[in-house]
Amino acid sequence: MTKVSVILAAFNEEKYIENAIRSILNQTLTDFELIIVNDGSSDNTLNIINSFKDSRIKLINQKNRGPGACRNNALDIAQGEYIMYLDGDDWYSRNALEIAYAEAKSKDTDFTFYQMINYDNDTGRKYENDWFSLKIFDESYENTVFNIADFKGSIFDLSVGVCQKIYNASFLRGIDARFPEGIFFEDMPFFYYVLLKAEKISIIKKCLYYRRKHAESITHVVDWKFLDTVPAGRELFRIFIENGWYDAYKFDLLAYKINGPRFALRDIKENYKIPLYELIKKDYCEIKEGPYYQDYIDNLGPVKKKFFLDIIKSKDYDDFKTLNQEKSSPP
Template sequence: MTAKVSVILPVFNGERYIRKAVESVLNQTLTDFELIIVNDGSTDNTLNIINEFEDSRIVLVSQENLGPGAARNRALEKATGEYVMYLDADDWFSPDAFEIAYAEAKEKDTDFTFYQMINYDDVSGKTYPNDWFELKNFDESFEDRVFSPDEIKGSIFDLSVGVCQKIYKISFLREIDAKFPEGIFFEDMPFFYYVLLKSERISIIKRHLYFRRKHDESITHVVDGKFLDTVPAGQELIRIFIENGWYHTYIYDLLAYKINGPRFALRDIEEKYKVDMYLLIKNDYDAIKQSQYYQDYLDNLGPVKKKFFLDIIASENYEDFTRLNQQNSGPA
């Protein structure tokens, strides 16, 4: 029998937080769901904690550590629900999240629906908003109606790409063969843009349905080695836009977005990763220079991003790049 909502929860060594995440699902006001937990090669006490829950709605999948993209793809193949919602192991849902999100998606027959998230600081115990998670890019004219990607053409790169902030119609995801990139972090980003631009019916819910925990181990809390993956994630994004005929429509904002992710990562990443980060970007830009798209970057990048792009290409090593980039460097 088909559940109304399939919840996909990948977890790797999540013993500190997994209990609260699972309980937030099991205590929902909408009870017709399945919870697919993918134990992604955990080596701590995660699996024992999961096994403490005795609930027929839990489907446990165990695999070697392949990362969140592979875990989510495998879970989606198993999902039997009408709609799917995603949960990270250190976060949790509000008690009425499924009821509200499902009702909205079902009533408006959306391909996917955004809802608000709110940050929770693990140290202070306080919640705080930010503009992305508040859906501030959608003014009142978007509320309580269905819209298409064409209506937000100029602002798609200002949207939250996080997969956990939406409820998706499973038949739609399968129809378009939506898959997460595997083996890299920041896998939400290319997935989101593919799904967004393939969709026709979108809506928003201005309610906080999801709590996003910020702590020392959060992927985006420290700019560490995971941020090396901003390069392959950006390459995947460009591939998706080119292959689906969206590249020229969004070229100016797309190329700025492509450059800025790794540019800021190189600026902020821990010192021990800077050379590796530089080399990834250098290899990427050298390949672009040899491609048919090189002139597009020269024609469409703003002065600061263009200087960064050309300094990387002109440099022979990270020290050389640092010297070049500091010359006549404008504001970020």
């Protein structure tokens, strides 16, 4: 069996895809397959992919269906013992696969975190942040295996990014782990499902992954993609309810579900504010008529609770702005 399947989803990545592919082909661990999913690119991405002649590359060429469908389709054909993910504008350190595989294999983990570092494409500056540096895990988590029952902090302070982990393929298939399709922020519901199903987790306090920040990055520009903070949050809520995890995590889950669209509505480009408001209002009005409304009222902090109720009370976006004079947005 191949040791690692690397799944690379690419949509219009002609500026960066060559570097991403080379970072895999030049790995110190050579027993891998690279599954590239060209997600209906309209630029030169496909031609660049086809310029590589390496038997370890498998190409899925599909109409544009979004990152969730790309990753699901690639996982369906992956033959590796372990699964890793790479975005088309990022790259791995040269020994990333070797280090990640050795850790996951030796500890027989369901998945393993590793550190990432940010790269500013405009300046060339590399910089850390606490999230991607795994600062939330102190030294007691190093060189050991744990599960979420052993975790001392809030699970909603963890990095949800799918590219920051190596996963046991048998574990993913055994729990039928799938990405939601047709939306962005698909990492988030996938991560929490995998996290709460995992029995064996470990961390690697080494930077294995370079995360490029540039003008087109999904997290850099708060545009129409952030409309999907609403359906992604609904999917997350469904997962917690259906798996019996809601009561244990209710307080933090409700805050997390409110905060995503709240911050998105604050920061999104002006021409998307009304469409996002309308999606949030529809969601909150359905919550008001459902069995969990009182939990929101009882468990949300004052700022999030005011946002929640102001959305419900408001007639339209302008009315909401009048009701919700929020000058700052504490966590």
